[in-house]
Amino acid sequence: MLPCPLVATFHLPTNRDLVKARFEQFQKHLLGGIDAAIVVARNQLPDFQRWLGTERVIYIPHGIDTQRFCPGAGRLEQDVVRLVTVGDHMRDWEALHRIIDECRNLKCPVEFDVVVGERYFPHFSGCSNVRLHSGVPEEQLIHLYRAADALLIPVTDATANNAVLEAMACGTPVISTSVGGIPDYLDETAGWLFPKGEVEAIVRLIKRFCDDRKVASSLRPGARVKSQGFDWQRIRKQVFSVYETVINRSKVGGRKSGK
Numbered sequence: 001m002l003p004c005p006l007v008a009t010f011h012l013p014t015n016r017d018l019v020k021a022r023f024e025q026f027q028k029h030l031l032g033g034i035d036a037a038i039v040v041a042r043n044q045l046p047d048f049q050r051w052l053g054t055e056r057v058i059y060i061p062h063g064i065d066t067q068r069f070c071p072g073a074g075r076l077e078q079d080v081v082r083l084v085t086v087g088d089h090m091r092d093w094e095a096l097h098r099i100i101d102e103c104r105n106l107k108c109p110v111e112f113d114v115v116v117g118e119r120y121f122p123h124f125s126g127c128s129n130v131r132l133h134s135g136v137p138e139e140q141l142i143h144l145y146r147a148a149d150a151l152l153i154p155v156t157d158a159t160a161n162n163a164v165l166e167a168m169a170c171g172t173p174v175i176s177t178s179v180g181g182i183p184d185y186l187d188e189t190a191g192w193l194f195p196k197g198e199v200e201a202i203v204r205l206i207k208r209f210c211d212d213r214k215v216a217s218s219l220r221p222g223a224r225v226k227s228q229g230f231d232w233q234r235i236r237k238q239v240f241s242v243y244e245t246v247i248n249r250s251k252v253g254g255r256k257s258g259k
Contacts, residue, residue, distance in 0.1 A: 005246045009038040011062075013157050013180055014047035023051050035246045038239065041159035041181025058242055061184065062160030063235030064169050066228055068138075071171035071220070072146040080109045081209045081216075084148035084172075086141070086163040088116050092154040092177065093123045098199045099152070099206070104129045106203070108210050112152070113144050145170035149209055149216040156196065158182050168227035173219035175202060185230065189222035 012019050023031060037048050040062045048057045085096065103110045104127070114124060115133045124130045133144070145151070151167035151174045158180035165185065167174055174191035176182050177198070186193060194201055208215045 005035040005250045006033055007036045007038065007243060007246055008034050009040065010044060010048065011040055011159050013041075013159055014044050015157070020047075023047075035250065036242055038242060039159070041184050043180050044159060060238045060242070061230050061235060062162070062165065063232040064162075064165035064227055064230050066169045066231045069142060069145070069166050069169035069227075071224060072143075077213075078147075080111050081206065081213070082111055082113065082148045083150055083152045083175075083206070084113045084115065084144050084167070085152050086115045086144075086166070087153070087161075088120050090155050090157045092156050092197065093120075095154040095197055095199055095202075096152070097123060097127070099154070099202050100124070100127050100130060102199065102203045103206055106207070108207055110206060110210065113148065115141065115144065141166070142170060145172050148172050149213070150175050150191070152202075153177075154194075154198075154202070155179060155182065160185065165227060165230055168223040171220040171224040173216055173223045175205065185226075187226070190219060190226035191223065 014020065031051055034052060034056065037052055037057050038060050039045060039048055039057060040060065042059055045057060045059055085091075100112055103112075110129060112127070112130045113133060114130055115136055116123075118134045121132055121134075124132060133140075136144070145167050148167070149172075151163060151172055153161070153163055153174065153176045155161070155177045156179070158177075160181055161176075164174050164176060164182065168186075168190050174186050176186055176191065176193060177196050178193040179196050183193060192202075192205060205215075
């Protein structure tokens, strides 16, 4: 056991097999050494509260540096709708590929910027309306967010998602999936949520973007405002409060040796 209090933050959904196996079988004995657990999405709460006890589990949203990730000074009108996709963790590749293909088949004036590791490039074979990026510096990533009409990020599951927060902080609305923790971070003021695996409704939304660019641009202010609720300066105060509570508790009663 550590000679000091232990606060752990957990980012994976608890319904993943390895997570359940870890805390219900292989490393169940380690739970007693955790003084407090921070989870970054509400869908993690039931299992962690069952494993650790309600009093030791706290939901604190993930944060974003809204000073670094912010809207640019003026945004140029573009001839095409630009959608950006960022990251690979628990992404719905099948839905994304079908959306891209359907937009091409319908001859929608849409271009997709996809920022992923090179090993994921094969997912976009034959996608002539895609520009692939890998290993881009942060400044270029921010430029891609700012230039996009929306972030397109269908997922199979999630807790917190960096790309969602980064895009909103840049004033870019988000198209994503109503699963896991995504609804904790995204609502109708900042974007659009669709059922898991949805393709046709998302394509219809993108066609609306093509017909009326204000459909997407009207949510840019709301996306920025939404992100400010997750600003790191706000989130760090909540995290420090947990640390202080755990430290003070340990001074008074000593460390817990179990549930």
